[in-house]
Amino acid sequence: MTSNDFPVLWPVGTRWADNDMFGHLNNxxxxxxxxxxxxAWINTSTGLDPITTPALGIVAESGCRYFSELQFPQDLMVGLAVTRLGRSSVTYRLGVFRTDAAESKAQPVTALGHWVHVYVDRVTRKSVPIPDAVRALLATATVDQ
Known part of the structure; x- marks a missing residue:
């Protein structure tokens, strides 16, 4: 899998504290x-304020497979793809790429993850529909599994 498989590539950096005693990024x-x-992608692209928005995307499930080590200092890209868009939940496929790999779009992911957000009411914590602005954005990153 390469960065070509991800409709969104978001830049992220590593920090000194991210390395563990084995000299690579801790899992x-x-x-x-x-x-x-x-x-960052959702908030920047939709303008929603995570402090005041009435619906929150909370993590219901996550996982990650690791293919090669990364260390600080390194600029990275996280690839995002929506593999399932439900009424109140969304499933992402995520890939971590070295910046040079993301630019060439030809190298494999260093880590491959999945992530499920369930949207809930900020106060009651009961599931609610994904907000329209968020749903429209998520639809732009939807891919076939």
Missing amino acids: AVYYQLFDTAIN
Whole structure:
């Protein structure tokens, strides 16, 4: 799988604290990269304010497979693709790429993840439909599995 398989490529950077004692990005960091890319893309593209919006996308499921190591300092790209768009939930396929790999669009992902957001009411925490602005954006990144 290459960055060609992802309709959205979002830039992310690594931090000194991301490396673990083995000299590579700790596995938990990849989930932070996924979360950052998804929410930055949605908030930047729709103008929604995550502090005041009445509907929140909370993580119901996530997973990641690792194919090659990354370290700080490194600029990366997270590829995003929507593989399922339901009434109140969305499933993403996510890929982490070295910046040079994302630019050439010819190298494999370093990590491949999946992520499910379920939208809930900020107060009641009951599921609600995905907000229209978010749904329209998600539709632009929908791919066949």
